[in-house]
Amino acid sequence: MSGREFLSGNDAFAIGVCLARPRVISAYPITPQTVVVERLSEMAENGSLDVDFIHVESEHSALSCAIGASAAGVRTFTATSSQGLLYMAECLPYASGGRFPIVMMNANRSIALPWNIYGDQSDSLSQLASGWIQAYAQDAQEALDLALMSFYIAEHPKVSTPYMVNLDGFHLTHTYEVVDIPDDSLADEFLPPYRTDAGIDFNAPKNMAFSAGPGHNAAFKYRQHAAMLRVRDVVTEAEARFAGIFGRRYSGLTEAYMTGDADYIIVTLGAVSGLCRDAADALRARGVKAGVLRIRYMRPFPGDEIARELRGAKAAAVLEKDISVGNAGAVFTETAGVTDTPLSNYIGGLGGEDIAEADILEIFDDLRAGRGGVRFLGIKERIDEESR
Amino acid sequence: MKKPYLRAKSAFSIDEYPDSASFTAGYLTTSNGGWRSLRPRPDASKCVMCGQCYLHCPDGTIYLDDATGSYAVDLDFCKGCGICARICKPRAIAMIPESAV
Numbered sequence: 065m066s067g068r069e070f071l072s073g074n075d076a077f078a079i080g081v082c083l084a085r086p087r088v089i090s091a092y093p094i095t096p097q098t099v100v101v102e103r104l105s106e107m108a109e110n111g112s113l114d115v116d117f118i119h120v121e122s123e124h125s126a127l128s129c130a131i132g133a134s135a136a137g138v139r140t141f142t143a144t145s146s147q148g149l150l151y152m153a154e155c156l157p158y159a160s161g162g163r164f165p166i167v168m169m170n171a172n173r174s175i176a177l178p179w180n181i182y183g184d185q186s187d188s189l190s191q192l193a194s195g196w197i198q199a200y201a202q203d204a205q206e207a208l209d210l211a212l213m214s215f216y217i218a219e220h221p222k223v224s225t226p227y228m229v230n231l232d233g234f235h236l237t238h239t240y241e242v243v244d245i246p247d248d249s250l251a252d253e254f255l256p257p258y259r260t261d262a263g264i265d266f267n268a269p270k271n272m273a274f275s276a277g278p279g280h281n282a283a284f285k286y287r288q289h290a291a292m293l294r295v296r297d298v299v300t301e302a303e304a305r306f307a308g309i310f311g312r313r314y315s316g317l318t319e320a321y322m323t324g325d326a327d328y329i330i331v332t333l334g335a336v337s338g339l340c341r342d343a344a345d346a347l348r349a350r351g352v353k354a355g356v357l358r359i360r361y362m363r364p365f366p367g368d369e370i371a372r373e374l375r376g377a378k379a380a381a382v383l384e385k386d387i388s389v390g391n392a393g394a395v396f397t398e399t400a401g402v403t404d405t406p407l408s409n410y411i412g413g414l415g416g417e418d419i420a421e422a423d424i425l426e427i428f429d430d431l432r433a434g435r436g437g438v439r440f441l442g443i444k445e446r447i448d449e450e451s452r
Numbered sequence: 453m454k455k456p457y458l459r460a461k462s463a464f465s466i467d468e469y470p471d472s473a474s475f476t477a478g479y480l481t482t483s484n485g486g487w488r489s490l491r492p493r494p495d496a497s498k499c500v501m502c503g504q505c506y507l508h509c510p511d512g513t514i515y516l517d518d519a520t521g522s523y524a525v526d527l528d529f530c531k532g533c534g535i536c537a538r539i540c541k542p543r544a545i546a547m548i549p550e551s552a553v
Contacts, residue, residue, distance in 0.1 A: 135474070
């Protein structure tokens, strides 16, 4: 299973998971993640992946089951989307507080109501405080590569924290691209078998998933937070190792595109980033100093990187596919906390609405004209006027 | 049936906490018998050693005392629910108000 193939994001991710050789997969199918579960169950069925594939009755059970498997000391994978992620929500901090290095793929999808199966980032961005590492892929190749790297980072002894890889529903999960598939033996070289001291050992019995009262609780949260902050260095280490073995390079928690001398920068995440770079290219050709900062990781939050890249810009806008109703987009709120650069917020792509290059160019126009605030793409009314 | 013990160490430096919620038993346990308003008092002279109190205690606080060979109650964790007294056929366990102890 190596070479170059024409694959959807879901297919590419399933192959990445297969190369990581998890011992247990527990998952429940949900659009637009279904293909990942189907492919992995086919691999389990035809013997190309030696795994216990556990069919569960719900997403709550999927993650509970993954927690149990991880507690037993084996590499564990699950996948979900949207309502499924929210149904798992109770278990998310269980997994992160228990420091179980489970990898989950989340196909970013709108959350009800109104009911909608198409892509936006409302699901995962509602769970930023759940204690999970959160990465956002922009294309199928990065999805496959993150499937491999996520296990390395999650299971790293300095981290031991669950990892959620986010793929934009349909825009990435169902879009086909040519993808390089690593050789099995190189994947094994990159990702050694999972070893842990925290697993079940009959010779050294432990209390598992225990309680900690008021006197001890903060210490666990402090250590969990410290481990999450160490992810930055482990990502650097994993990406250097990855580049050494596979030749593909990644840029840490963010990816900067022509931000160095940029006057106007769009900060965004996920599959729309490529379109933003195209728009920046078009503007550069007209002499406008435009740049794009792609957030690859929302947890740990790349505050230092964002502050550094936005410094010196005249204005910046955060483009994201979610709205924290009553405030602004979640990515905007966090970004505003780390920069003094004038910052506006564009909510777009909700419920799968297409974001066109013309929309991106309009955002840059707004930045140049000094227009700020929170705007919904495709809605001409401005909420700051509406609310007066 | 031995009395569960609290390890002597209760203060930890931040580096001594585990990087998981899995650890050797007995640490980090906060005694919570203070909720109790009634205290079970076993009478060894009436006890027939059937062990029903041990089996039914929802908090696992009944133990065999090595020194006396009789059942006793771990008052660090007993909540005073009285199930042991109700289940005891020979009525060997009395429930005494904490205020009278």
